[in-house]
Amino acid sequence: MSTDSAAGNRAASDEGVDDPILEIDDANVTYNDGETYVLNDASVSIDRREILGIVGESGSGKSMFASALLDAVPDPGVLSGQIRYHRNDGSTVDVLELSDEELRQFRWEEVSMVFQGAMSSFNPTMKIRTHFTETLKTHDRSVSEGIDFARGLLENLYLEPDRVLDSYPHELSGGMQQRALIALSMVLNPEVLVMDEPTAALDLLMQRSILQLLDDLQSMYDLTIVFITHDLPLVASLADRMAIIYAFQFAEIGPRDSIIGDSAHPYTRKLLNATPNIDAPLVEMQPIDGEGPAPVNVPSGCRFHPRCSLATEKCRAEDPQLDVFDEFDTDHRAACHHWQEAREEIPLNAGKASDWYDASDMADRTTNTQQSKTDGQPLLSLTNVDVHFTKEQGLLERFSGDPDTVRAVDDVSLDIQEQDLVCLLGESGCGKTTLGKTMIGLQRPTGGSVEYRGQDIWTADGSDSTISHDEIRSALQIIHQDPGSALNPNRRIVDILSEPLRHTHPNASTNECRSRIYSLLERVGMTPPEDFIDRYPHQLSGGEQQRVVLARALLMNPNAILADEAISAVDVSLRIEIMDLMLELQSEFDTSFLFISHDLSNARYFAEHGDGRIAVMYLGEIVEIGSAERLIHDPRHPYTEVLRWATPNLDLDAMEADDPPIREIDVPDPVDPPSGCRFHTRCPVAREVCRKEQPELQEINDGDGKAACFREHPDHEYWDSEPVEGAQRRNEPPN
Amino acid sequence: MARYEPECADETLFLSTDTERIEIGTIDDIVAAIGGETYTIEYDEKQRTQAWLDTDEGRLEIDVRETVTTLPHTEETVSKLREYDMETDRYGLPTRTVEFTNEFVDILEQQGTTTT
Numbered sequence: 001m002s003t004d005s006a007a008g009n010r011a012a013s014d015e016g017v018d019d020p021i022l023e024i025d026d027a028n029v030t031y032n033d034g035e036t037y038v039l040n041d042a043s044v045s046i047d048r049r050e051i052l053g054i055v056g057e058s059g060s061g062k063s064m065f066a067s068a069l070l071d072a073v074p075d076p077g078v079l080s081g082q083i084r085y086h087r088n089d090g091s092t093v094d095v096l097e098l099s100d101e102e103l104r105q106f107r108w109e110e111v112s113m114v115f116q117g118a119m120s121s122f123n124p125t126m127k128i129r130t131h132f133t134e135t136l137k138t139h140d141r142s143v144s145e146g147i148d149f150a151r152g153l154l155e156n157l158y159l160e161p162d163r164v165l166d167s168y169p170h171e172l173s174g175g176m177q178q179r180a181l182i183a184l185s186m187v188l189n190p191e192v193l194v195m196d197e198p199t200a201a202l203d204l205l206m207q208r209s210i211l212q213l214l215d216d217l218q219s220m221y222d223l224t225i226v227f228i229t230h231d232l233p234l235v236a237s238l239a240d241r242m243a244i245i246y247a248f249q250f251a252e253i254g255p256r257d258s259i260i261g262d263s264a265h266p267y268t269r270k271l272l273n274a275t276p277n278i279d280a281p282l283v284e285m286q287p288i289d290g291e292g293p294a295p296v297n298v299p300s301g302c303r304f305h306p307r308c309s310l311a312t313e314k315c316r317a318e319d320p321q322l323d324v325f326d327e328f329d330t331d332h333r334a335a336c337h338h339w340q341e342a343r344e345e346i347p348l349n350a351g352k353a354s355d356w357y358d359a360s361d362m363a364d365r366t367t368n369t370q371q372s373k374t375d376g377q378p379l380l381s382l383t384n385v386d387v388h389f390t391k392e393q394g395l396l397e398r399f400s401g402d403p404d405t406v407r408a409v410d411d412v413s414l415d416i417q418e419q420d421l422v423c424l425l426g427e428s429g430c431g432k433t434t435l436g437k438t439m440i441g442l443q444r445p446t447g448g449s450v451e452y453r454g455q456d457i458w459t460a461d462g463s464d465s466t467i468s469h470d471e472i473r474s475a476l477q478i479i480h481q482d483p484g485s486a487l488n489p490n491r492r493i494v495d496i497l498s499e500p501l502r503h504t505h506p507n508a509s510t511n512e513c514r515s516r517i518y519s520l521l522e523r524v525g526m527t528p529p530e531d532f533i534d535r536y537p538h539q540l541s542g543g544e545q546q547r548v549v550l551a552r553a554l555l556m557n558p559n560a561i562l563a564d565e566a567i568s569a570v571d572v573s574l575r576i577e578i579m580d581l582m583l584e585l586q587s588e589f590d591t592s593f594l595f596i597s598h599d600l601s602n603a604r605y606f607a608e609h610g611d612g613r614i615a616v617m618y619l620g621e622i623v624e625i626g627s628a629e630r631l632i633h634d635p636r637h638p639y640t641e642v643l644r645w646a647t648p649n650l651d652l653d654a655m656e657a658d659d660p661p662i663r664e665i666d667v668p669d670p671v672d673p674p675s676g677c678r679f680h681t682r683c684p685v686a687r688e689v690c691r692k693e694q695p696e697l698q699e700i701n702d703g704d705g706k707a708a709c710f711r712e713h714p715d716h717e718y719w720d721s722e723p724v725e726g727a728q729r730r731n732e733p734p735n
Numbered sequence: 736m737a738r739y740e741p742e743c744a745d746e747t748l749f750l751s752t753d754t755e756r757i758e759i760g761t762i763d764d765i766v767a768a769i770g771g772e773t774y775t776i777e778y779d780e781k782q783r784t785q786a787w788l789d790t791d792e793g794r795l796e797i798d799v800r801e802t803v804t805t806l807p808h809t810e811e812t813v814s815k816l817r818e819y820d821m822e823t824d825r826y827g828l829p830t831r832t833v834e835f836t837n838e839f840v841d842i843l844e845q846q847g848t849t850t851t
Contacts, residue, residue, distance in 0.1 A: 067781065074780045108786055117848075121782035123795065124846050125802050134787040170842040171738070171809055184787070389814070406814065671810055 017331075020045040020086060021192060021224050022069065022111075027081035029064050029073050036295045038077065039064045040248045043322070046192075048086075051218060051225045053239030053256070055232045055271075057292055057571040058542070061248035062228045063116055066196040069226065070107050071095050085110060088191070109139055112190035116197040118181050122169035128180050129165035132187055139188055146187055153183040156220065157213050158665050174428075175206040175666065179213070186217070192224045200229070203427045203598050205646040209665045211238050230572060232275050233601075233648035236260055241331075244268045247293050247303035250322050254332030261348070261652050264325060264332070264339035267304045269346040272650060274573045276601040278632055279649045282608050284349035287577035291541055302337065310338045310345060377454055378415040379559055379592050380439055380476075385412045386447030387434050387620075406671050408434040410620040411448070416560065416592055421612025423595040423603040423628075425643065429670050431620040432596050436562045439594055440476035452476070474503060477553040481565035483545035487537040493548055494533045497521075500555040520551045523588075524581060543574045547581070554585060560592040567602060575602065583609050600647040604628040613705065616640050619670055619678040622697055626705020636700050636707035638683045663726045677709075685711065685730045687721035739808045748835075750808055750816075757813060758821055760832030766799050768828060768836040774799050776847035795847070803839065812838050 022045070029039035039061045046052050056062035064073065073079045083095040085106070098106055107113070122131065129147070136146035151161040157179040164172065164180055172180065178198065185193060195214075199207040215238055218225055229235050236242065242259040244252045244267065252265040263269050270288045290307040293299060302320050305311040314337050322335040336342060387409040409431045416422055416439065424432040437443040438450060441457045450457050452472050460469040480486045487496055497517045501508060508516070521529035524547040537545055546566065553561050563582065567575045579602070586593050593610065597603045600614075607614050607628040615625040616639060624637040635641045642662050664682045668674055674681045680690035689710065697708040710718035711731075723729050739750035739757070748759040759765065766772060774797045778785075783793040815838065819831040826833060 070784075072781055072784055107784060115781050117779075117782065118785075120846050120848070121778060121785045121788065122846055123788060124776075124842050125797055125806065126787070131787040134789070135785075138786040168806060170845065171807070184785075389818075669810075671814065 017045040017047045019048045021048040022046040023082075023084045023086070024069070025082040025084075027065075027068050027079065027083060029061075029068060029077050029079050031077055031295075034078065037248055037298070038295050039068060041322075042068070042081070042250060044243060044250060044253060046224060046226060047241075048191075049218070049222055049224055050240045051215075051227060051238055053235035053242045054226065054228045054245060055230070055235060055242060056228075056245035057230055057573060059294070060245050060292055062230075062245050063196050064248075065245065066113065066115065066194050066226070066228050069095075069192075069194055070111055070113055071098070071103055072107070072113075085192075105139065108135070108185070108190060109188045110190055111192040111194060112185040112188065113194040113196070114178075114181050114185045114198045115194075116200065118198075119174065119177050122177070124169055126168070127165065128167055128169065128172070131180075131184060132165070135184060135187055141188065149189070150183055150187050153186055153217075154180070156217060157183060158209075159183075173666065175202055175210070178202060178206075178210065182210070182214070182217075186221065186223075189221070190223075192226065194226045194228070196228045197230070198227075199234070200231075204600070205427055205642060205660075205662075206665065207234060208237075208646040208648065209660060212660065214238065231648075232271060232572065233277055233650050236650060237648050244271070247298055248295065249303060249335065251304065251336075252332075252334040253322070254329075254334075257652055258329065258332045260650055262343070263348070264334035264342060265304075265336045266308045266310055266338070266342040266346055268334075269342055269348060270307075271573055273346070273349050274576055275650065276575060276579075276599075276605045277649045278601050278604055278644070278647050279651045280349040282605060285576050285605065287575075287580070288573040291543065291571075291574070302335070310341050312338070376418065378451075379418045379420065379453060380416040381451040381454075382412055382414045382439060382448065383451075384448035385435075385438060385445045385450060386410055387431075387438055387443060388446045407620045407673065408670070409438060409445070412620075412622055413448075414439075414615065414622065414625075416594065418559070418592065419586065419590055420592045421586065421595065421607060421610035422593075423597055423607050423612065423614045424617055425597055425600060425603045425614050426617035427598060427667055429619075429667060430617040431670075432617045433564055435617065436564060436594055436596050437478075440478060440560060440562045441472060442478065474556045475559040476562070477556050477558040477560070478562045478564060479546075479549050479553055479566045481568050483542065483549045484537060486549050487545060489537055492534050492536055493521075493540075496537075496548065497552055497555060500552055504555065504557055516555070517551075520554060521547075523585070524548075524551045525577075526551075543570050543578065546570055546578055550582065550585070554589055554591075557589070558591055560594060562594045562596070564596045565598070566595070568597075568599075576605065579605055579609070582606075586610060600632070600643050601649075604632060616643065619668065619673045621678060621708065623679065623709070624705065624707040625697070626700075626703065626707075630703050630705060634703055636703070636712060637679075637709045638685055638711075639679050640707075642682075680724065684728055686724045686727045687718055688724060689716075689718050689721040691724065737810045739810070739813045741804050741806065741808075743804055748803065750813055757816065758831070759816070759835045760821070760829055762800065762803065764828050764832055765803055765836055765839075768826075768833060769799050769803070769840060772799055773797065774802075774840075774843055776843060778846075779848045782847065797843065806839075806842070808838070 024042055024044050027039060027042040030037055042065055054062055067073045068079050085093040085095055132147060132150045133143050136143050154161040154164055159179055169177060199210050227235050239256045242256050243250055246267050252263060252268045274287050288307055299306055301317050302315040305315040320335045320337050322333050324330050324333050325339050389406040412435060424436055426432050434443055438445050444458060455465055455467040457472050460467055460472055498513055501513045518529040521532060526532045526547055567578050570578050595606050603614050613625055614628050614631050615622045618639050624640045631640055635644055645661055661684050662682050663684055668681055676692045677690040677695055680686040695708045695710050697706045700707050700712055710716045737752045739752055742749045742751045747761050748765060749756050750759060776795045778790060778793045783790055816831055816834055819834045821829045821831050823830040
């Protein structure tokens with residue numbers, strides 16, 4: 001099929017593919033009567049039984065590529081080009097020529113898909129079992145044989161088949177729903193599985209665990225997997241080959257090791273350097289200036305040229321072919337006029353060793369830093385803080401004992417100093433957001449106290465209070481994860497930013513307010529401010545919205561800002577820039593930062609640059625706290641080790657992940673947490689004593705910070721106790 | 736985690752386990768608070784390609800009365816509902832009834848792209 005693309009055919013076939021199962025030639029998706037391209041000249045072959053990782057930032061066209069593979073482009077998009085599917089028996093299907101009925105059979109039976117938003121495609125009134133039986137019946141398969149197969153799939157995905165099949169979707173956690181969807185997508189035994197951001201809504205540990213499971217399923221069922229994501233390090237641990245997509249075109253395709261270790265496109269190299277990871281030296285992580293173009297505003301020539309430091313007149317005029325550029329590297333293609341210069345002038349920081357870690361040096365450094373910070377009164381002081389939600393008792397329970405309690409935060413003590421920085425790290429449901437909100441007075445604790453500069457924030461405005469409640473409220477601010485929903489869509493940026501000024505500067509004139517807003521917008525990188533001031537939030541990019549939210553918080557002159565997953569929604573290439581901005585503003589505005597994250601790489605970047613600490617939370621408790629480098633290089637709590645394992649990195653030598661250092665993938669029910677050490681049900685080194693006795697958070701030897709684990713105490717009865725079922729006996733007591 | 740099954744007595748909905756029974760409200764009140772006898776979930780083009788979905792051009796009509804009286808709920812949901820009283824009047828309905836309808840609508844809204 002011909003194409004109207006202005007650029008012409010910019011791609012050669014894949015030299016490195018021996019036995020293609022899918023061949024995509026010159027695929028284009030257009031809107032507006034062919035005027036707007038959201039996929040442009042995509043040509044790639046997918047090898048049978050390979051895992052191809054496709055990486056692109058939001059709005060780059062990667063989901064459109066996934067839709068194109070199944071001829072499922074949303075209306076009124078028009079897909080052209082050629083997509084050929086080669087069956088095992090040697091026959092070939094021209095996907096774009098299939099009738100509706102042929103297409104219905106082709107999808108899910110031969111090529112199946114777990115797409116972004118699939119967790120919203122359940123029927124909420126049907127049990128998971130019915131989802132399987134309906135799928136089997138629709139494709140004329142035997143239900144009993146299919147359900148048996150489904151049981152095996154669910155078991156391979158570490159789920160209890162009976163429990164899952166008998167559940168409605170809302171009765172399963174996000175991780176369980178996602179695994180049920182993977183099993184559903186495989187129940188017809190397809191040859192190819194296309195996965196579009198299948199783990200984006202999940203915690204890092206669950207993401208990593210699912211990737212491990214996919215790796216196993218791929219070899220067990222001889223699958224070909226196309227894994228599409230914005231998260232480069234995540235897919236790097238799984239993929240055989242990788243393709244990088246930028247502004248609706250493939251920029252580079254090649255073997256995983258070549259892409260990570262020897263990429264040729266400046267965008268790939270800059271993206272690798274912009275990705276926070278736990279091994280690379282912090283100083284060498286650099287953001288990419290600017291943002292990717294919208295479909296209606298694609299630059300001429302090479303689409304990356306406005307953001308590329310190597311761009312020349314040729315790049316501005318001529319769209320480079322995606323082609324083999326090196327006769328000795330024929331399975332690697334890149335679309336760049338200056339690939340040699342890119343390799344020379346943009347050195348990769350991935351794989352370089354990070355700063356040398358010395359425990360005693362780190363302990364001294366951290367002690368000195370913390371000592372200087374602790375000289376004065378803490379800004380915020382939490383003492384034995386509990387946030388418990390008490391359940392009302394049923395009639396029978398009233399006669400049978402104590403009321404049940406959901407312990408969202410349990411006995412947490414923590415001081416935050418002036419200009420301090422603390423990252424709360426943990427999985428969903430661990431209590432980090434509840435603790436963060438309790439710190440800044442948005443959640444009332446049920447036990448213990450929270451003091452702001454010595455004043456209990458819940459008794460402020462009492463007869464003996466030294467600081468007013470209003471003063472405390474404006475001193476403690478929050479930035480939410482999703483900047484879009486935090487900004488009123490019906491108000492212009494100037495109105496949104498004027499609101500806090502009315503509180504902090506009630507007598508300021510309109511001109512003074514505007515002047516303050518202009519200078520702050522400039523300070524957060526929105527220049528010139530007059531270009532932004534009259535816009536509505538939907539007219540800003542995600543990164544710009546987050547800058548406005550940050551500016552709004554700063555206009556309150558806060559002493560502490562709680563940033564709740566504040567960079568999770570920002571594209572990878574911009575994360576370091578936003579984190580750098582927050583860190584600069586922290587020192588400029590003398591503010592403390594409480595940074596909530598599920599991602600150790602981001603927490604490390606923040607904590608190391610801001611001279612702060614990371615507090616690891618598990619089921620309502622802080623289980624370890626210390627400097628980022630100590631936690632990464634010398635984790636003392638087994639749960640910190642798990643988070644370290646779950647954090648993908650870009651070091652090729654360390655990329656082949658070991659089995660997870662954990663016995664159970666799923667987090668226990670927070671309504672009924674385990675007795676003793678709450679981590680004992682998942683801990684790989686738990687012993688009988690861990691079931692009964694709860695370890696306290698105590699200073700560790702030979703390092704900075706604290707940990708709550710019996711293994712830190714050489715004389716504890718732990719060392720004479722028997723390992724629990726499935727746990728290992730590891731190491732001797734520390735000296 | 737305990738599963739709370741719906742149970743109807745005298746036109747009133749209860750959620751029950753072997754050891755506990757919690758009153759939710761009259762079925763008529765619940766159906767009215769949800770917005771009527773039917774609730775429509777709309778799935779986008781990709782979602783409607785799922786083989787298990789039998790929709791009318793992407794629209795799935797849910798019989799609210801039937802679903803309210805058949806769909807079980809988690810202990811987490813019930814623990815939230817316990818926080819609310821059957822006596823307190825809110826929008827002319829007991830607060831727990833209103834909170835239940837919010838939880839119920841949340842379950843439906845998690846699916847599809849738009850709901851009506």
